[in-house]
Amino acid sequence: MSKLQERYTGSVMNTFGPPALALARGAGARVWDTDGKEYVDLLGGIAVNALGHAHPALVEAVTTQLSTLGHVSNFFATEAQVSLAETLLDLLGWTDARVFLSNSGAEANEAALKLTRRTGRTRLVAAEGSFHGRTMGALSLTSKAAYREPFEPLPGDVTFVPYDDVAALEAAVDDTVAAVVLEPIQGEAGVVVPSAGYLAAAQQVAHDHGALFWLDEVQTGIGRTGAWFAHQLLDGVEPDVVTLAKGLGGGIPIGATVARGAAATLLQPGNHGTTFGGNPVASAAALAVLRTIGSDDLLAATRARGDQLAALLAAQSGVVEVTGAGLMRGAELDGPYAAHAVAAGRDAGLILNATGPSRLRFVPPLVITSDDLDVLAAALPAVLDTARTVAGLHQETQETRP
Numbered sequence: 001m002s003k004l005q006e007r008y009t010g011s012v013m014n015t016f017g018p019p020a021l022a023l024a025r026g027a028g029a030r031v032w033d034t035d036g037k038e039y040v041d042l043l044g045g046i047a048v049n050a051l052g053h054a055h056p057a058l059v060e061a062v063t064t065q066l067s068t069l070g071h072v073s074n075f076f077a078t079e080a081q082v083s084l085a086e087t088l089l090d091l092l093g094w095t096d097a098r099v100f101l102s103n104s105g106a107e108a109n110e111a112a113l114k115l116t117r118r119t120g121r122t123r124l125v126a127a128e129g130s131f132h133g134r135t136m137g138a139l140s141l142t143s144k145a146a147y148r149e150p151f152e153p154l155p156g157d158v159t160f161v162p163y164d165d166v167a168a169l170e171a172a173v174d175d176t177v178a179a180v181v182l183e184p185i186q187g188e189a190g191v192v193v194p195s196a197g198y199l200a201a202a203q204q205v206a207h208d209h210g211a212l213f214w215l216d217e218v219q220t221g222i223g224r225t226g227a228w229f230a231h232q233l234l235d236g237v238e239p240d241v242v243t244l245a246k247g248l249g250g251g252i253p254i255g256a257t258v259a260r261g262a263a264a265t266l267l268q269p270g271n272h273g274t275t276f277g278g279n280p281v282a283s284a285a286a287l288a289v290l291r292t293i294g295s296d297d298l299l300a301a302t303r304a305r306g307d308q309l310a311a312l313l314a315a316q317s318g319v320v321e322v323t324g325a326g327l328m329r330g331a332e333l334d335g336p337y338a339a340h341a342v343a344a345g346r347d348a349g350l351i352l353n354a355t356g357p358s359r360l361r362f363v364p365p366l367v368i369t370s371d372d373l374d375v376l377a378a379a380l381p382a383v384l385d386t387a388r389t390v391a392g393l394h395q396e397t398q399e400t401r402p
């Protein structure tokens, strides 16, 4: 353990467990630890560092804004805040719509949750395997028992249905439901992609009962899947509410709740607020991210690098399934050695991430290069092999199989 990791343990509340590494700096999709060791970053700060580390456009935007006007409160308007709201509406293609800016994914979802209460209904329908954040409201929509149970009773009246099951939604949704909330691709569950047609059908079920259709694009949004928003890859899917965060600020904390049509005016003056939300520095950061994704054609790059990543993962012995879209990929291993793969990856200079015993998730910066992925391709076979051995699992070779 490095000195910094020791100081961490002595001063930072132990909610995350001990930190795996002490990191000192980054550039593009590479980071360096405090000993100077280099890593290819396949986690991207959990799908956050869309432009990678230390991107000049982000540095410039934040520096310029901070040296001009850093924070003013929501008593006042700023150019950065309004431009960001306008840009998000443009990218969504929504005219009759409004944006509420906050500081995180959980907060974006809290605002959306409060918005649904203004329909006069209180029931919500969410999916098993969902993750919507750790604050009490967002947690009430998050299915994982280990996250929920220590904090019950949670607010809300939430029914969980199996993901990717239209019949279960039809059975659960009635005219008392305020909203159906889903991730277009479940991220924390390990990059779980629903069947074609599921989200359109879910939207139809919600609308048949006068409920809002709310997509949590906190992880899938902002280019992650190769489209600005994952739902734009699907025919006929146009949610009433979209929540965003993670990649939006490229590492500067920001969240956004976007609502259209009747949903756009459900929150009225006095109904919700935030001190920091929409502050000019965070807004300028988000604008720099959105502009750079556009000007550098990072949506096309995300699709190309995403295909390269998916192909190299599928080629690994031990990987039995590759899921996802763009640069949001899941890899199912042939045994419960994902945590060992993360550890072996660190030794080999890779920042990997496990979402389950046999599941790896890859959500690297959208600026990751072909060379970065070649480093991954070269290192991964030995990493998986070591992980299997450490886990005490010995893969049968092709020859010994019957």
Ligand SMILES: *Cc1c(COP(=O)(O)O)cnc(C)c1O
Pocket: 104, 105, 106, 107, 109, 131, 132, 133, 134, 183, 187, 188, 216, 217, 218, 219, 245, 246
């Ligand atoms: C990460 C995540 C959240 C929570 O975001 P925070 O910024 O950690 O509060 C909510 N929804 C989804 C889909 C996420 O992936």
